[in-house]
């Protein structure tokens with residue numbers, strides 16, 4: 160596809176943005192008694208209230224038209240049929256196959272029924288999880304396993320960690336699941352201190368089995384195991400792997416039956432639904448893992464079949480484009496009002512920024528528009544006492560997604576009512592703001608002198624008219640958590656399709672890895688560094704000087 164700026168809907172939106180510039184969201188509500196119910200959509204246990212956006216019927220119809228002109232309908236068909244939509248790697252993009260309904264028996268891709276492979280792997284996971292939970296799986300000294308440590312990084316780490324945390328109320332007793340990712344030795348050292356090698360199983364999650372951080376931590380775990388009573392013959396009782404590189408995992412010491420396959424049609428950041436999600440399945444049980452997959456599948460079906468006007472990923476994706484490209488928004492915040500979902504913004508950050516942080520169209524030409532925004536956020540209400548100041552009064556426009564369950568897993572006292580009251584009031588405050596007159600009156604009512612009123616009132620003005628979506632569900636369950644993450648996966652795809660970029664490769668991370676190896680070699684040798692830039696030379700020198 161060529162640049163989206165050439166599309167008729169893009170040009171119409173550019174003109175429409177001018178029309179909307181002086182229209183406040185509050186006036187949109189005043190002029191349409193049905194706005195709240197109209198600007199509301201439902202899918203897979205979630206409701207999206209998108210009424211608090213700088214958008215009217217025309218905006219939404221132009222945005223929907225833009226998605227159509229950009230070819231989103233055929234892109235969706237392409238994804239679901241296994242077309243090689245990841246064009247730079249010539250691969251299908253099939254995370255949707257990992258959660259396909261059991262009723263579907265075949266999905267033929269390049270002559271292979273991928274669903275048969277997916278189902279066989281799920282069965283393998285079932286057995287593994289059952290053996291761990293029943294106590295049938297014993298460590299080398301005959302003791303029952305009490306701890307599982309997942310070692311991975313990027314997509315082979317963050318998604319499972321975030322979902323396992325989100326599903327804390329569903330955790331099964333007996334086995335504690337830990338995650339290690341960083342090559343900073345403090346990460347694994349801290350974890351190993353709490354563990355007994357006789358009762359610990361490590362799951363090494365790496366699609367390539369070639370990632371520096373993961374292999375370094377896997378080797379450190381094996382060394383620890385071997386120097387604390389374990390033997391080479393027993394490595395297979397304490398180490399399993401999830402990887403598409405079986406040979407490397409076998410060479411490490413894994414038994415072939417403890418290696419769970421991955422496929423090149425699953426991108427790392429989309430892989431938590433595969434055996435990469437094994438730590439989740441161990442933490443919450445296979446029944447809950449299946450419920451997670453089913454929730455995601457419900458969202459897939461909605462995305463595949465719902466008209467764009469009612470389609471949550473399309474609405475959210477298109478509204479994001481509206482702000483990024485027509486209002487110059489540089490970032491997008493996700494604020495879950497749910498303690499267990501507190502790390503979700505980090506997962507969506509990885510998902511979205513690794514997918515849409517691109518500057519080339521599918522055909523290789525440079526883009527003419529901004530693409531993926533900076534995704535950030537954190538748990539409400541904590542953020543209200545920190546960065547919300549900037550959301551309300553800063554100079555930047557930051558569209559926000561508020562995410563909340565209507566009921567709590569821990570309904571103590573008035574906590575949940577307050578939590579939700581805060582969530583709703585934040586989106587309200589962002590929209591309505593506070594005028595100078597209101598600020599003055601507030602100060603007068605509090606007994607301030609006229610001098611104080613004049614001096615302080617401008618600082619209390621809140622511009623308002625700042626957009627947000629509110630996503631809510633009855634309860635955070637495996638199914639609703641699965642649907643929520645699938646929603647953001649598809650939103651990312653919608654935006655990538657509108658921008659005409661490939662959301663499924665990640666060439667940008669490679670250069671740092673190559674240079675990292677080069678610098679490593681320089682740090683451990685007496686190489687001639689004079690050809691390097693002066694800053695890097697000085698930093699290498701400082702490192703070497705500090706070594707004992």
Ligand SMILES: O=P(O)(O)OC[C@H]1O[C@H](O)[C@H](O)[C@@H](O)[C@@H]1O
Nearest residue numbers: 313314315365366367370427668
């Ligand atoms: O699963 P692995 O092969 O170890 O890869 C782990 C991660 O590393 C890479 O650098 C990619 O940027 C990620 O997309 C990937 O998830």
